[in-house]
Amino acid sequence: MQLSRPYMSAREQNTTKSRALAEPQSALPPGLFVKYQSLIYREAGIWLGTHKEALLSGRLAKRLRLLGIESMAEYYKLVTHPDQQHERSVLIDCITTNETHFFRESRHFDFLVSDVIPKLQQQASSGTRSKQIRVWSAGCSSGEEPYSLAMMLQSFLPAEDGWDVEILGTDISTRVLERAREGLYPIAKSQEIPTKYLREFMLRGQGESAALMKVDAKLQKHVRFARLNLHADHYPISGEFDLIFCRNVLIYFDQSSKEKVVAGLLRHLSPAGLLFVGHAENLNGMAHDLKSIVPTIYTRASNVVPDKKSRAHE
Ligand SMILES: C[S@@+](CC[C@H](N)C(=O)[O-])C[C@H]1O[C@@H](n2cnc3c(N)ncnc32)[C@H](O)[C@@H]1O
Numbered sequence: 001m002q003l004s005r006p007y008m009s010a011r012e013q014n015t016t017k018s019r020a021l022a023e024p025q026s027a028l029p030p031g032l033f034v035k036y037q038s039l040i041y042r043e044a045g046i047w048l049g050t051h052k053e054a055l056l057s058g059r060l061a062k063r064l065r066l067l068g069i070e071s072m073a074e075y076y077k078l079v080t081h082p083d084q085q086h087e088r089s090v091l092i093d094c095i096t097t098n099e100t101h102f103f104r105e106s107r108h109f110d111f112l113v114s115d116v117i118p119k120l121q122q123q124a125s126s127g128t129r130s131k132q133i134r135v136w137s138a139g140c141s142s143g144e145e146p147y148s149l150a151m152m153l154q155s156f157l158p159a160e161d162g163w164d165v166e167i168l169g170t171d172i173s174t175r176v177l178e179r180a181r182e183g184l185y186p187i188a189k190s191q192e193i194p195t196k197y198l199r200e201f202m203l204r205g206q207g208e209s210a211a212l213m214k215v216d217a218k219l220q221k222h223v224r225f226a227r228l229n230l231h232a233d234h235y236p237i238s239g240e241f242d243l244i245f246c247r248n249v250l251i252y253f254d255q256s257s258k259e260k261v262v263a264g265l266l267r268h269l270s271p272a273g274l275l276f277v278g279h280a281e282n283l284n285g286m287a288h289d290l291k292s293i294v295p296t297i298y299t300r301a302s303n304v305v306p307d308k309k310s311r312a313h314e
Pocket of ligand 1: 230
């Protein structure tokens, strides 16, 4: 790919739609949808409502064609065979919704600038914390979220000042993780990125690659990707994170999967860490030791200092 620097904006381009889906096919035989529903739930914790039947057969149609399989019943036999773990991952890949944007839900990024980053800087200068920051984007899709976090944190907490920012992006879908690792995006997505970050962290394609932009290696080296099923009993990662973003993921789970996933995330949240969820999600009514500090941003309840008003009533 031919790349140029610095980045030149391309506002005239329209935002590309997320991947086109295959046309839905006819309904599944009675009872078969329920079997797929439980299989997907067991594998990924994703609960497909009955209204998703056409979506399921539509999305699997291409896979069936590729394998030369004629019916959804035959595919079910294949995908439930004990040796077919890979095919079960492909099935999950087919049904996940991966829509995402750079700097999605900007209020969270504003909060990082107004609250989180100044606090980190102040704590580091008073010696009450190190300059190492660990951030986890859980359900990162094709990488826009972890790269947005990396751009912002690298700008405010640069390595030249001794900061060591590590970002982990995980997802259950290997298809989106490949795209995330590549760091190659349609140039129309440049509209989602503030100009100062575009210029600093994105390279614009030239010639045949003129419709693309690529994340600069100097940013990419701070972001690592791994496949991780949030519905699993244990996560193959170690240590704790200062910030966990799990946004627009819990929405696909039922209450019991949500509880399980939040418990899993909390095992990796540092004592003073923050958990960010999507704006359409909330963790109210969960059995966990969590308090929201502003809507959609949570910390451990033990980490919240009561304000003066509530202390007056103690
Ligand atoms: C709509 S995207 C959200 C991406 C990003 N967090 C954002 O807010 O823009 C949801 C992502 O969650 C992932 N996902 C769904 N179920 C999952 C599971 N059980 N474990 C890990 N990731 C999962 C999907 O593959 C998808 O990429």
